[in-house]
Amino acid sequence: MSCGSNEPDPIVEPPIPGDFYFGSDLSYVNQILNHDGVYKDLNIVKDPYQIFKENGNNLVRLRLWHNPAWTKEVYDPAGSQLYNDLKDVEKSITLAKAQGMKVLLDFHYSDEWADPGKQYIPAAWEEIKSITVLKDSVYNYTFKTLQYLNSKGLLPELVQIGNETNCGMFFSEAPTGFPTCNVCDGSWSNMGAVLNAGIKAVRDITATTTIKTKIILHVADPKNVQWWFDNILSQGSVTDFDMVGFSYYPLWHTTVGINDISTSVSGFKSRYLKDVIILETAYPWTTAGDDSYNNQFGPQTPVSGFPFTVQGQYDFMKKLTTEVKDGGGIGVVYWEPAWITSNLKDLWGTGSTWENCAFFDFDGNKIKGIEYMKADF
DSSP states (O other), X not given: OOTTOSSOOOOOOOOOTTOSEEEXXXXXXXXXXXXXXXXXXXXXXXXXXXXXHHTTOOEEEEEEOSOOTHHHHTSSSOOSSOSSSHHHHHHHHHHHHHTTOEEEEEEOOSSSXXXXXXXXXXXXXXXXXXXXXXXXXXXXXXXXXXXXXHHTTOOOSEEEESSSOTTBSSOBTOOTTSOOOBGGGTOHHHHHHHHHHHHHHHHHHHTTSSSOOEEEEEEESGGGHHXXXXXXXXXXXXOOOSEEXXXXXXXXXXXXXXXXXHHHHHHHHHHHOSEEEEEEOOOOSOSOOSSSSOOSSSSSOOOTTOOSSHHHHHHHHHHHHHHHHHTTOOEEEEEOTTOOOSSOBOSSOBSOSOTTTSSBOTTSBBOGGGGGGGSOO
């Protein structure tokens, strides 16, 4: 009892152990394993999903493309299967859940990469001329995808409706007459209609399921979060989502420094009354490469105090996670920490542009970086 009161003190629930998402995007893993990639722990070959689980990972993020026929056509001779399509995602979710990890399904709504610089329309939708038809297409595709996964006992715990949608969706090389969803040109209403269609599909599926899938919206760079979310709420009328998600690559996103992430996260959480999660981040452990495919990170200047070393990568991830936790954030997802070099092919090369940012060395052995998830925060 409080002094001078007959009312009982309010019950304060302690935090639930493990309620923070330590996530990794493992979208490339199946393709790497099929093309001579090998993962090891202390020189012992191991299932990569097991390696991540054993090192504290509790969330696996997976991208989903609409019809990525190119993922088999880039091989010579052409491959026998697609990657990052529904069947490949089904396999990945099965493997992730077998290790007791939760799943974040990232709907790109494209046949290939969707990011701030490009948001290509799926080939099957290019003839659409009406926002009503586009909304229906997004709804039906989202609903049927989740309905199928649920029928297999594989419903994801989290979903993204779009990937790094800074300027919206479906705007790259859009044919004449296609309903514009480019918010950088002011098309917040159409963008909101599309997002709400995807959101409704998730809600309709989970109305009768045990897993109540959480919905995330995603932009790149914390400097864009307030502008984007203010407008999607006020002009796009999108309110029924659960998490504010953003990418934070400190070597690209230099407006907000590492020491200011906690303030940013706290501000977003207070402003939107939503959970906040970093959906993509990465940091190099070396400037060297293991193949002829040019690396995306390495020439940049390191963040002060975090050299491009194994220890520097570990320290950066521990610092970033501390910042997110201090700001009241709910998780950090590392982008493609298993993208080691292999005979994997994409639209631009063979191997990896990210092996110096992976959680594995050039022999495939796990390095210290992956262990940040088990640090004492």
